Amino acid sequence: MIRLMTMAGAALALAACTPNGGGTASAGSEAAMAGETIRYETGRCFGTCPVYSVTVRPDGTGSFEGKQFTAVTGSRDFTLTPAQYRAFADRLAPYRPAQGEQRYEPGSALCPNPATDMPSADVTWSDGAEGTHHLYYYYGCAMGEGQDMRTAVRTAPELLPIGAFIGERAAGR
Numbered sequence: 104m105i106r107l108m109t110m111a112g113a114a115l116a117l118a119a120c121t122p123n124g125g126g127t128a129s130a131g132s133e134a135a136m137a138g139e140t141i142r143y144e145t146g147r148c149f150g151t152c153p154v155y156s157v158t159v160r161p162d163g164t165g166s167f168e169g170k171q172f173t174a175v176t177g178s179r180d181f182t183l184t185p186a187q188y189r190a191f192a193d194r195l196a197p198y199r200p201a202q203g204e205q206r207y208e209p210g211s212a213l214c215p216n217p218a219t220d221m222p223s224a225d226v227t228w229s230d231g232a233e234g235t236h237h238l239y240y241y242y243g244c245a246m247g248e249g250q251d252m253r254t255a256v257r258t259a260p261e262l263l264p265i266g267a268f269i270g271e272r273a274a275g276r
Contacts, residue, residue, distance in 0.1 A: 174270030
């Protein structure tokens with residue numbers, strides 16, 4: 104009996120050392136294992152685009168702050184499942200800068216001939232071990248090329264349980 108308990112304990116200890124108990128970890132679950140926090144903030148547009156920030160953590164806690172044109176103004180805490188966190192992290196992962204900051208904004212080489220009066224998204228990944236990674240994305244930059252990034256960044260919040268806080272989205276935003 105003692106031998107069986109020792110073997111079971113060793114198996115659990117080994118499983119704890121590998122992501123997903125020995126399976127292949129996705130980018131989002133790797134981030135969750137590392138304790139990464141993701142902050143997503145929208146910017147104003149010419150019109151009634153919702154302006155808010157949301158912060159999610161791999162422990163299932165999140166906070167929402169409605170600033171303008173949202174159903175809820177002020178701060179609200181919420182919970183999310185590990186699957187929701189992973190889906191959100193995975194949606195944004197391809198656009199996370201390898202290090203530092205990446206800005207898609209009018210006037211930069213990454214944003215030729217931008218459309219005007221569009222909203223933006225500002226995403227910050229924070230991790231004590233790797234530091235901070237930052238993506239600023241102005242939606243007017245991708246009116247032709249870059250539609251995949253535009254769609255991924257714009258729709259990522261739909262994967263979180265915050266729809267009631269945001270309310271109706273402005274058409275086409």
